[in-house]
Amino acid sequence: MSVVGIVAEFNPLHNGHKFLLETAKKYGTVVCVISGNFVQRGDTAIVEKGVRAQMALKCGADLVAELPVCYSMSTAQNFALGAVSILDALGCDMLLFGSECGEVDILRKASSILESQEFSQKLPLNLNGGITFAKARQITAEQLGVEKGILQGANNNLAIEYITACHNIGSKMQFKTVKRAGATHDSREIDEKFVSASLLREKLLQNDLEFAKKY
Numbered sequence: 001m002s003v004v005g006i007v008a009e010f011n012p013l014h015n016g017h018k019f020l021l022e023t024a025k026k027y028g029t030v031v032c033v034i035s036g037n038f039v040q041r042g043d044t045a046i047v048e049k050g051v052r053a054q055m056a057l058k059c060g061a062d063l064v065a066e067l068p069v070c071y072s073m074s075t076a077q078n079f080a081l082g083a084v085s086i087l088d089a090l091g092c093d094m095l096l097f098g099s100e101c102g103e104v105d106i107l108r109k110a111s112s113i114l115e116s117q118e119f120s121q122k123l124p125l126n127l128n129g130g131i132t133f134a135k136a137r138q139i140t141a142e143q144l145g146v147e148k149g150i151l152q153g154a155n156n157n158l159a160i161e162y163i164t165a166c167h168n169i170g171s172k173m174q175f176k177t178v179k180r181a182g183a184t185h186d187s188r189e190i191d192e193k194f195v196s197a198s199l200l201r202e203k204l205l206q207n208d209l210e211f212a213k214k215y
Contacts, residue, residue, distance in 0.1 A: 001028035002094040005087030007162065009035045011045050013055040014215045016194045021060040023178050024096045031063045031090055032056050033083045035072035040079055046201045080161035088171040095173045097162055100153030102179025107156065110146045111163040119144055155180050
């Protein structure tokens with residue numbers, strides 16, 4: 001059995017997170033690293049960190065650790081670096097994450113290309129066209145072999161950062177991914193089983209607790 005690490009915010013914890021935790025439980029002990037009261041978007045969490053930790057424990061986590069605020073409110077790269085460093089130090093030998101593509105090999109290849117010297121040399125040439133950094137990054141990566149559209153997925157991008165961070169700290173953790181189901185990241189789309197955390201936050205702030213209870 002493995003010690004499985006999960007990086008999350010659980011802001012708030014919903015059915016999609018529950019599915020991820022249930023999947024992790026099949027492999028062994030589950031360790032979660034979550035943001036505290038301040039999250040990656042530079043906002044306060046919708047629910048206090050202790051309550052979110054209790055939610056995770058009730059859904060199958062065996063241990064919940066807090067990601068320090070210097071990482072939780074930083075860039076995706078620093079967010080990932082802080083989180084995987086904690087999971088590695090806690091003895092995790094597997095990292096489980098959600099992604100839009102659902103393929104570890106595709107994400108691993110993207111990480112390798114984005115970290116390559118060829119990418120660093122080619123990126124400035126595409127930036128000269130006056131487009132945004134994100135668009136230039138995507139174009140350059142696809143020119144070098146990253147599968148088309150991969151960098152448009154928010155969960156794909158975070159997954160790539162987790163893989164890159166593990167490589168940079170010399171972690172031996174294996175990677176497993178669960179294909180994201182239902183609504184896309186930050187979507188306002190209403191699905192029977194899954195909705196985005198951003199929609200749930202919106203409903204909670206509107207005091208629409210009946211809607212939130214479904215998810």
